[in-house]
Amino acid sequence: xxxxxxxxxxxxxxxxxxxxxxxxxxxxxxxxxxxxxxxxxxxxxxxxxxxxxxxxxxxxxxxxxxxxxxxxxxxxxxxxxxxxxxxxxxxxxxxxxxxxxxxxxxxxxxxxxxxxxxxxxxxxxxxxxxxxxxxxxxxxxxxxxxxxxxxxxxxxxxxxxxxxxxxxxxxxxxxxxxxxxxxxxxxxxxxxxxxxxxxxxxxxxxxxxxxxxxxxxxxxxxxxxxxxxxxxxxxxxxxxxxxxxxxxxxxxxxxxxxxxxxxxxxxxxxxxxxxxxxxxxxxxxxxxxxxxxxxxxxxxxxxxxxxxxxxxxxxxxxxxxxxxxxxxxxxxxxxxxxxxxxxxxxxxxxxxxxxxxxxxxx
Numbered sequence: 001x002x003x004x005x006x007x008x009x010x011x012x013x014x015x016x017x018x019x020x021x022x023x024x025x026x027x028x029x030x031x032x033x034x035x036x037x038x039x040x041x042x043x044x045x046x047x048x049x050x051x052x053x054x055x056x057x058x059x060x061x062x063x064x065x066x067x068x069x070x071x072x073x074x075x076x077x078x079x080x081x082x083x084x085x086x087x088x089x090x091x092x093x094x095x096x097x098x099x100x101x102x103x104x105x106x107x108x109x110x111x112x113x114x115x116x117x118x119x120x121x122x123x124x125x126x127x128x129x130x131x132x133x134x135x136x137x138x139x140x141x142x143x144x145x146x147x148x149x150x151x152x153x154x155x156x157x158x159x160x161x162x163x164x165x166x167x168x169x170x171x172x173x174x175x176x177x178x179x180x181x182x183x184x185x186x187x188x189x190x191x192x193x194x195x196x197x198x199x200x201x202x203x204x205x206x207x208x209x210x211x212x213x214x215x216x217x218x219x220x221x222x223x224x225x226x227x228x229x230x231x232x233x234x235x236x237x238x239x240x241x242x243x244x245x246x247x248x249x250x251x252x253x254x255x256x257x258x259x260x261x262x263x264x265x266x267x268x269x270x271x272x273x274x275x276x277x278x279x280x281x282x283x284x285x286x287x288x289x290x291x292x293x294x295x296x297x298x299x300x301x302x303x304x305x306x307x308x309x310x311x312x313x314x315x316x317x318x319x320x321x322x323x324x325x326x327x328x329x330x331x332x333x334x335x336x337x338x339x340x341x342x343x344x345x346x347x348x349x350x351x352x353x354x355x356x357x358x359x360x361x362x
Contacts, residue, residue: 001345003336004034004068006061006081012314014321015328016040017072017093022329024053029337030345032056034064043322070347072332076100087111090339090347092332094118094131097361098262104361113349114361117335118261121358129335129355133177134327139286139316140181140257144170146316147253147284148189150302150309156190167192171251172211173268173293174258175202178286182255183211194247197258198236214247216240245273254283256293265290271305279307288312335359 003026005017016039018026023033033055038047047057058064062084065071073093076082082103085091088111095116097104104114117131127133148155148168157167170186172179175197186193187210195206196214203213216239248254248269259265265287274283274296285297289312296303296310303310317324338355341348351357 001030001069001340002032002034002067003070003072004064005039005072006036006064006077007039008074010042013074014042014318015074015325016043016045016321017074017325017329017332019326019329020045020049020053021326022333023050023055025333026336027054029340030342031070034058034067036061036064040325043325070336072336074328076103079103082107085110085112089113090115092117092335095361108361113347115335115339115356115359116361117331117359119359120335121354123354126355129331129338131328131331134331135317135324136176136178136257137181138320138324138327140178140255141185142316142320143178143255143257143284143286144182144185144189146319147255147282147311148186150311151253151282152280153252155186168252169250170194170253170255171196171214171247172255172257173197174256174287175199175206175213176257176259178257179255180205180209182257183209186253186255187211191253194251196240196244198240214243216243240268241270241273244268245270245276248273249276249278251277252281254281256283256285256287256297258293259287259290263290265293267291267293267295269294271295274305274308274310277306277308281308283308283310285310285312286316289314 026033035055035057037057037059065081066084066086069089071091075093076095090113092115095114097116108114120126120130153168154165155168158165168191170191170193172182172195175195183193183195183206193211194214195211206213216236258268283294285292285294287293288297288299292312294310296305297312299312299314339347349356
């Protein structure tokens with residue numbers, strides 16, 4: 001059985017789905033691996049390193065895609081590349097089925113299997129495959145590093161003969177995987193960290209990392225069975241606004257991570273809140289590609305409002321592509337091993353397996 005992958009558009013996506021370490025694991029598990037030429041060159045993974053492990057290469061993307069029984073990518077292939085897929089092939093990646101629903105449906109009718117890994121259930125057995133957690137963890141870390149680089153003051157408290165420099169105050173909005181890593185990173189670098197989330201279960205996690213959890217009076221646990229945040233009521237939003245508005249007046253750096261799967265990101269930091277923030281403050285919005293958590297966020301732009309910098313990027317993981325690829329490739333391998341019947345040497349789409357049933361697009 002052949003596992004194949006073609007290069008992504010590097011202007012958009014620098015991560016790869018198969019690293020040499022994982023190629024070796026696929027081959028030792030009985031797979032053939034077929035990649036496009038110069039697949040990992042930009043990350044320092046040269047073709048000769050893969051070839052020494054037994055990986056095959058081709059310069060013809062359509063041939064690679066047509067030959068692969070399992071195709072692993074970061075996102076959905078282009079329409080041109082999708083057109084060369086054949087019956088019973090499987091495409092696995094982060095396929096954004098909410099956005100690409102009609103396009104994917106056309107190929108499902110042709111008996112092609114699509115597995116979208118952002119739909120993995122939040123169960124113990126799926127943790128080693130959880131691409132959202134592995135990638136969000138890195139994103140939370142990098143968002144703090146990037147925002148600190150643009151903040152023109154010291155982060156930790158410093159006591160000098162000339163006087164004391166106070167520690168920077170950081171607010172993390174959304175205490176999921178990215179948010180918790182942001183809290184841990186900011187705390188390690190000497191900041192005073194606050195956090196807010198609609199899920200009350202986050203309070204203990206935030207406090208265990210040394211953060212101070214901001215609670216809306218009378219709030220309830222707004223968490224789905226899958227562990228994601230629910231949309232909040234109008235009354236809750238009003239109370240949250242009041243709390244945030246007062247808090248933001250004394251905050252130096254804000255890291256926004258609040259997302260609802262398949263929906264536009266909620267606007268949490270309103271225009272009037274930003275107007276009351278201190279000039280020189282920085283907001284880093286990890287929700288930018290889904291509309292952003294602030295009133296002014298624009299993808300791949302730094303907006304300056306009354307001296308407050310508001311930053312958002314298409315893909316912050318392009319700044320950590322090697323680390324992100326290593327984790328993504330491992331997640332992908334674990335998913336495929338769960339999907340593969342080693343004795344029959346074929347994919348086993350067992351819909352009684354929650355992992356397979358939840359990720360298979362129908």
